[in-house]
Amino acid sequence: xxxxxxxxxxxxxILSSLLTGIxxxxxxxxxxxxxxxxxxxxxxxxxxxxxxxxxxxNRFRHTVVVELIKLGIKNKDxxxxxxxxxxxxxxxxxxxxxxEEDHGLYICRQYVNDRQQGPDERVFLHVLHVSVSPSSSSPSSSSSSSSSSSxxxxxxxxxxxxxxxxxxxxGLSCDDLVSSEGVELVWVNQAGVDLKTxxxxxxxxxxxxYRCINITLTTTLLNEDDNREWRCQLTxxxxxxxxxxxTVKYSAPANSTTAVNPSTQVIVISVAAVAVLLLAxxxxxxxxxxx
Numbered sequence: 230x231x232x233x234x235x236x237x238x239x240x241x242x243i244l245s246s247l248l249t250g251i252x253x254x255x256x257x258x259x260x261x262x263x264x265x266x267x268x269x270x271x272x273x274x275x276x277x278x279x280x281x282x283x284x285x286x287n288r289f290r291h292t293v294v295v296e297l298i299k300l301g302i303k304n305k306d307x308x309x310x311x312x313x314x315x316x317x318x319x320x321x322x323x324x325x326x327x328x329e330e331d332h333g334l335y336i337c338r339q340y341v342n343d344r345q346q347g348p349d350e351r352v353f354l355h356v357l358h359v360s361v362s363p364s365s366s367s368p369s370s371s372s373s374s375s376s377s378s379s380x381x382x383x384x385x386x387x388x389x390x391x392x393x394x395x396x397x398x399x400g401l402s403c404d405d406l407v408s409s410e411g412v413e414l415v416w417v418n419q420a421g422v423d424l425k426t427x428x429x430x431x432x433x434x435x436x437x438x439y440r441c442i443n444i445t446l447t448t449t450l451l452n453e454d455d456n457r458e459w460r461c462q463l464t465x466x467x468x469x470x471x472x473x474x475x476t477v478k479y480s481a482p483a484n485s486t487t488a489v490n491p492s493t494q495v496i497v498i499s500v501a502a503v504a505v506l507l508l509a510x511x512x513x514x515x516x517x518x519x520x
Contacts, residue, residue, distance in 0.1 A: 257355065257465065267320055269352070332355060332397060411467065459477075
């Protein structure tokens with residue numbers, strides 16, 4: 230029954246869009262998981278906060294259509310309501326974006342006296358996420374840029390696979406998203422050079438209904454890879470939109486010994502020499518007194 234209601238609501242949204250029209254060009258927003266995102270409502274009215282409704286749609290999730298905010302009031306029945314906020318310009322803020330829960334279609338509508346004013350504003354949110362095998366700690370957000378970073382504690386000689394995944398829902402196929410919107414994922418090194426040009430890396434691409442684009446990097450780690458950075462970057466129509474960087478950090482060997490500072494060694498030897506001289510001097514004094 231709930232599924233039928235969701236389908237009916239989705240049908241009403243589509244019908245309403247046909248009747249009222251939608252704004253000229255859909256807005257595509259690209260963000261890395263763990264970051265905060267700002268979705269603009271370009272058709273906002275003056276004093277719009279009590280007139281704004283934000284709707285979320287993603288047919289791949291268990292809930293097809295959700296009213297996140299209705300006439301300026303948050304829907305507290307949603308799991309993520311604490312991460313949502315409505316700005317004075319009626320834009321929607323989402324904190325700590327997650328790849329599975331937040332990617333999808335967002336629709337902003339304005340109402341006056343229960344009647345919709347103007348066209349729908351449609352925003353497609355695409356979320357970039359990187360995972361690693363063997364598993365390690367999850368990526369942590371960078372505070373100063375549109376990228377996330379993580380460190381992997383592994384060792385030389387082991388094989389590691391990094392998966393860079395773009396979570397998208399546009400109502401189009403992934404091939405259409407790539408061809409019509411010009412979306413591309415690529416693995417690069419610290420200098421920004423495409424790793425496809427280096428034979429030590431195996432890079433493969435795939436897709437499914439959740440991860441529209443999944444590009445994996447597999448390599449065998451070398452001694453010189455310690456603190457090496459690899460970055461998955463996303464471009465939209467040849468413009469860099471967001472990226473996720475991964476840094477390799479080798480664990481210290483279990484049998485490692487603590488290095489001794491050379492200056493410390495000199496002090497220890499000097500103290501020992503003085504102690505030996507003092508003992509010899511005391512022995513001589515005691516022997517003379519005994520004689």
